[in-house]
Amino acid sequence: MGRLHNLTNALVVQLYKHLPWLSERWARRHRFVETEGIPWVPMRKPLRETVIALATTAGVHLKTQPPFDMDDPNGDASFRVIPSDVKAEAVVITHNYYDHSAADKDLNVVLPLDRLKELKTEGRIGGIAPFVYGFMGHIDGPHVDTLVKQTAPEVARRLMRDGAEAVVLTPA
Amino acid sequence: MGLLQRAIEAEGIPTIGITLQKEVTKKVKPPRAVYLRYPFGHPLGEAFHVKQQRTILLDALQALETITEPGTILEPGYLWRRHRFE
Numbered sequence: 140m141g142r143l144h145n146l147t148n149a150l151v152v153q154l155y156k157h158l159p160w161l162s163e164r165w166a167r168r169h170r171f172v173e174t175e176g177i178p179w180v181p182m183r184k185p186l187r188e189t190v191i192a193l194a195t196t197a198g199v200h201l202k203t204q205p206p207f208d209m210d211d212p213n214g215d216a217s218f219r220v221i222p223s224d225v226k227a228e229a230v231v232i233t234h235n236y237y238d239h240s241a242a243d244k245d246l247n248v249v250l251p252l253d254r255l256k257e258l259k260t261e262g263r264i265g266g267i268a269p270f271v272y273g274f275m276g277h278i279d280g281p282h283v284d285t286l287v288k289q290t291a292p293e294v295a296r297r298l299m300r301d302g303a304e305a306v307v308l309t310p311a
Numbered sequence: 312m313g314l315l316q317r318a319i320e321a322e323g324i325p326t327i328g329i330t331l332q333k334e335v336t337k338k339v340k341p342p343r344a345v346y347l348r349y350p351f352g353h354p355l356g357e358a359f360h361v362k363q364q365r366t367i368l369l370d371a372l373q374a375l376e377t378i379t380e381p382g383t384i385l386e387p388g389y390l391w392r393r394h395r396f397e
Contacts, residue, residue, distance in 0.1 A: 156350045163334050174313075174340050177381035178320040186372055194319070196312040197354075237351040245358035254361070254368045264372065276312050283314070291315045295322035305375050306319050307368070308328040308341075309354045310312045 148235055156238045182305060184265075192268035192303035193223070194294065196276025197242065197249035197311045198234025201225070206233035207275035214277040216285040218294055221271040223252060236277040237311040249309055268303040276311050313339030327371045327378075329354045336384055344384045345371050349391050356389075362396040363389075 155162050182189065198207055200219035208215040221230065227246045232239045242248040250271065258264050272294045278286050298306060313336060316328045320342045327343045330336040331351055336344050347367065349356065356363035367387075374385050389396075 152351075156352065162332055162351070174317065174338075177340050177342055178317050179342050179381040180320060180323055180325050182325050182375050186376055189375075191372065192324075194315060196315065197352075239352050241352060241358040247364050248353055248355050248358050251355050251364050251368045254355070254364050257365065258368070258372070263369070274312075274315060287314055287318070291318035292322065294315065295319040295324070298319060298324055299322055303324055305372075306316075306324055306326045307371050308312055308316050308319075308326060310329065310331060311351060311354075 145235070152236065152238050184304070186264055186305075187262055188265040190266040190268055190302055190304045191255060191264050192271070192298050192301060192306045193250060193252065193255065193309065194272040194274070194298075194306055195250050195309045196274040197237075197239065197309060198232045198275040199230055199242075199246070199250050199271075199273040200233065201229055202231050203229075206231075209233065209235050211282075213280035213282045215275050216278050216282040216290050217274075218290050219273040220297075221273055223267050223269055223271055225252070225271075234275050234277065234311055239311070249311070251309070265304070268298065268301045270297070270301055272297070313341040313344075316341040325375055327375050329367065329371055330384070333384065340382050342381050343374055343378045345374055346384050346386050347389060349389075353391075357392065360396070363394075366396050 316326045320326045328341045333346045
């Protein structure tokens, strides 16, 4: 059963990779959390003075951290704290719902830490926040509630404590 | 991802999300987004394409300053594997 599920999933992952319009069709039919209003805070200073943090839902975590739960069909709403100066060799991607072969070769495809460091060196941004927050973006059913009420606000508070002044989010 | 983004913005930090799924983003309504018609797993483009990754990251960062209307989705319109990044 588990094996069949994995095979079916692998097939779907490839279909969606090669036929992007499938996901648009799926999105129109799938029920999402429809949200009211849009939270908004303006940038307080120019980009060149702003400390930037990265957060990703691409399933990135340290090899020493527990992987995201791939057995629960509703996904996993937990997060992993990754130091921003991490070496690419120290991280791994656990996320069976997309093809991460490109990101496995070059982490910057989903988490552009090297590019961000270059922009810091050039003075295009003010700084890089000390931690990256890694989620596994396949979250459904009861875990949506966990994300919205617990783990997402917790990461937001942590980012505030980290001194992040703007956040760039990257998906799977 | 949009729900996480909304939570961060609600805490008081400006956010920008790169999205590969415009329909989802329209429904979840994050404060600012950059949409690319790229395959899943490639929000910054192709592996080892430094110019491409840099351009997309800069697009996202600059959108933090240029977007003034909540819910805006910017579309740079890069063609997957065809756009020449300088």
